[in-house]
Amino acid sequence: MKASNSIKEYIAAQAEHIEAALQCIVPSEWDVPPTLRESMNYSTMAGGKRLRPVFVLTAAEAVTGDQSAVDAATPIACAVELIHTYSLIHDDLPAMDDDDFRRGKPTNHKVYGEAIAILAGDALLTHAFYCVTMAAKQHQVSAETALSIVEDLSVLAGAPGMVGGQAADILGEQGVTTLADLEYIHRHKTSDLIAFSLKAGGRIGGANSAQLNALEQYGRKLGLAFQIQDDILDLIGDEQKLGKKINSDVEQNKVTYPYLIGLDESKAQVERLTAEAKQLLLAANLAQPERLIQIADFLMQRDH
Amino acid sequence: MKASNSIKEYIAAQAEHIEAALQCIVPSEWDVPPTLRESMNYSTMAGGKRLRPVFVLTAAEAVTGDQSAVDAATPIACAVELIHTYSLIHDDLPAMDDDDFRRGKPTNHKVYGEAIAILAGDALLTHAFYCVTMAAKQHQVSAETALSIVEDLSVLAGAPGMVGGQAADILGEQGVTTLADLEYIHRHKTSDLIAFSLKAGGRIGGANSAQLNALEQYGRKLGLAFQIQDDILDLIGDEQKLGKKINSDVEQNKVTYPYLIGLDESKAQVERLTAEAKQLLLAANLAQPERLIQIADFLMQRDH
Numbered sequence: 001m002k003a004s005n006s007i008k009e010y011i012a013a014q015a016e017h018i019e020a021a022l023q024c025i026v027p028s029e030w031d032v033p034p035t036l037r038e039s040m041n042y043s044t045m046a047g048g049k050r051l052r053p054v055f056v057l058t059a060a061e062a063v064t065g066d067q068s069a070v071d072a073a074t075p076i077a078c079a080v081e082l083i084h085t086y087s088l089i090h091d092d093l094p095a096m097d098d099d100d101f102r103r104g105k106p107t108n109h110k111v112y113g114e115a116i117a118i119l120a121g122d123a124l125l126t127h128a129f130y131c132v133t134m135a136a137k138q139h140q141v142s143a144e145t146a147l148s149i150v151e152d153l154s155v156l157a158g159a160p161g162m163v164g165g166q167a168a169d170i171l172g173e174q175g176v177t178t179l180a181d182l183e184y185i186h187r188h189k190t191s192d193l194i195a196f197s198l199k200a201g202g203r204i205g206g207a208n209s210a211q212l213n214a215l216e217q218y219g220r221k222l223g224l225a226f227q228i229q230d231d232i233l234d235l236i237g238d239e240q241k242l243g244k245k246i247n248s249d250v251e252q253n254k255v256t257y258p259y260l261i262g263l264d265e266s267k268a269q270v271e272r273l274t275a276e277a278k279q280l281l282l283a284a285n286l287a288q289p290e291r292l293i294q295i296a297d298f299l300m301q302r303d304h
Numbered sequence: 305m306k307a308s309n310s311i312k313e314y315i316a317a318q319a320e321h322i323e324a325a326l327q328c329i330v331p332s333e334w335d336v337p338p339t340l341r342e343s344m345n346y347s348t349m350a351g352g353k354r355l356r357p358v359f360v361l362t363a364a365e366a367v368t369g370d371q372s373a374v375d376a377a378t379p380i381a382c383a384v385e386l387i388h389t390y391s392l393i394h395d396d397l398p399a400m401d402d403d404d405f406r407r408g409k410p411t412n413h414k415v416y417g418e419a420i421a422i423l424a425g426d427a428l429l430t431h432a433f434y435c436v437t438m439a440a441k442q443h444q445v446s447a448e449t450a451l452s453i454v455e456d457l458s459v460l461a462g463a464p465g466m467v468g469g470q471a472a473d474i475l476g477e478q479g480v481t482t483l484a485d486l487e488y489i490h491r492h493k494t495s496d497l498i499a500f501s502l503k504a505g506g507r508i509g510g511a512n513s514a515q516l517n518a519l520e521q522y523g524r525k526l527g528l529a530f531q532i533q534d535d536i537l538d539l540i541g542d543e544q545k546l547g548k549k550i551n552s553d554v555e556q557n558k559v560t561y562p563y564l565i566g567l568d569e570s571k572a573q574v575e576r577l578t579a580e581a582k583q584l585l586l587a588a589n590l591a592q593p594e595r596l597i598q599i600a601d602f603l604m605q606r607d608h
Contacts, residue, residue, distance in 0.1 A: 030464040036471040040463065090426060093399075095418030114399030115474045118422065122394060123463040123471075125426060129433050130458035133451055143447035147437055150454050154434035159344065159427040160334040167340040167427075170419045 059201025065287025363505025495527025
């Protein structure tokens with residue numbers, strides 16, 4: 001990967017690296033019921049931006065200043081993508097958001113039935129922790145570092161993190177009226193796993209605690225900006241580019257940032273959060289913060 | 305706990321120790337949506353034999369020869385009970401076994417709705433890994449040992465383990481006809497987590513690899529015996545003692561050990577597996593194998 005590559009090409013190359021690693025994520029020699037394995041692979045390989053795992057790899061590079069930590073960070077990148085994938089499978093279930101399609105393909109339960117979709121989600125969630133242990137088993141990651149990553153993941157993806165955010169979203173469906181409520185949901189449902197990705201990449205790269213904190217905060221701010229941007233795109237985005245209908249939030253009476261604070265203030269918020277995230281990074285004495293800075297700008301300008 | 309206590313009293317005392325530890329398993333200072341927390345606690349504190357966590361503690365004691373490892377083993381004991389609890393919540397869902405009651409109480413989704421039940425299961429599964437990290441953070445367990453336990457748990461509770469067993473059960477509902485099919489389901493759905501419990505307790509106690517192997521195999525054999533015993537009790541048990549109707553397997557056309565090999569051979573199988581489990585343990589040079597031997601006998605003689 002040349003430094004002169006554009007950020008778009010850089011992200012695409014990192015995502016390709018992740019795709020390859022995800023291909024055979026459950027070892028082929030493991031005795032797993034074929035339908036369960038197929039169902040797990042179906043959703044894992046269904047595309048998507050691979051944003052979270054790209055953050056893991058890029059954070060590790062930012063700390064070391066070169067690509068030396070990318071191999072060791074790859075199992076962690078896979079872990080976070082498995083967590084993201086399981087959460088989408090469970091969110092799509094009839095009892096939750098009841099979605100028939102995701103990224104233009106039938107959702108997991110439409111193909112394999114609800115029972116297998118629930119179990120595929122459970123299996124992916126469990127397997128994410130296996131991936132974390134592989135960072136120590138197959139690479140030069142210390143057991144202490146891997147265990148810290150297990151702890152971070154169990155908190156940020158668990159009841160006080162991503163699952164808590166989804167629960168608050170479900171529980172509050174009619175009741176969300178304040179910015180504080182909405183921020184709680186976005187913060188946990190989206191930002192926590194992005195914050196985890198940055199912090200875990202930093203741990204693999206050997207970041208000190210100030211750097212870890214900066215990476216985590218950068219992740220929190222970008223995660224919130226990302227979610228507000230989603231709200232904005234649902235209102236004024238290009239259906240062709242988004243690959244889905246716009247105005248779905250309005251039709252579903254969903255409370256969003258533009259609804260609560262207006263479109264202009266929402267856009268300003270995205271810019272403010274992005275600027276703050278970049279500033280945090282630049283102050284953290286990272287060996288090579290450029291890619292993360294570029295990703296922040298790239299995300300702010302995205303149209304899908 | 306005096307050595308002269310009966311095994312029943314011993315198990316009860318260990319289970320009480322676990323109950324206390326499970327009481328506040330999600331730290332009260334964590335910001336978790338109250339309904340999600342309540343739903344998690346509802347199923348965690350709904351009783352049950354606490355067999356798996358008792359095995360964790362007893363295996364640790366068996367290796368060290370005293371209670372010195374019990375505190376360090378407690379977070380692991382909690383972890384395995386959380387995994388067991390989440391699996392019951394998800395198994396009870398309408399898309400799976402569709403059960404309205406468990407241990408005489410309404411199932412989780414009957415009280416909190418399907419969406420929250422799914423999320424409570426996800427949160428408990430995720431939190432189990434947090435508990436494992438606490439063994440290293442709060443006790444004298446090395447990061448290497450804790451990480452090995454994370455790996456074991458992710459395999460034995462995951463796609464090639466417990467979730468795989470449940471998937472095979474669901475997928476094979478009409479098609480299970482051979483003893484090999486049924487053994488696959490029992491081995492993974494039930495034995496894997498029991499084997500994990502013994503092995504994890506052994507790891508906390510500092511067992512060598514031959515001892516770990518003996519503990520795991522003891523767990524596998526007892527786990528299978530336990531499941532066959534369940535099949536037998538469903539056929540000839542006392543409804544009063546079981547707290548549930550018998551003959552449910554026959555009514556649901558479920559293929560069981562008595563159905564496939566007859567009642568007498570099923571009973572003989574339980575005795576044979578129990579004898580083999582005990583023999584394995586006695587050959588493993590454990591400091592204090594007596595409690596595990598007694599538990600094996602106790603389980604063989606159980607009537608509920």
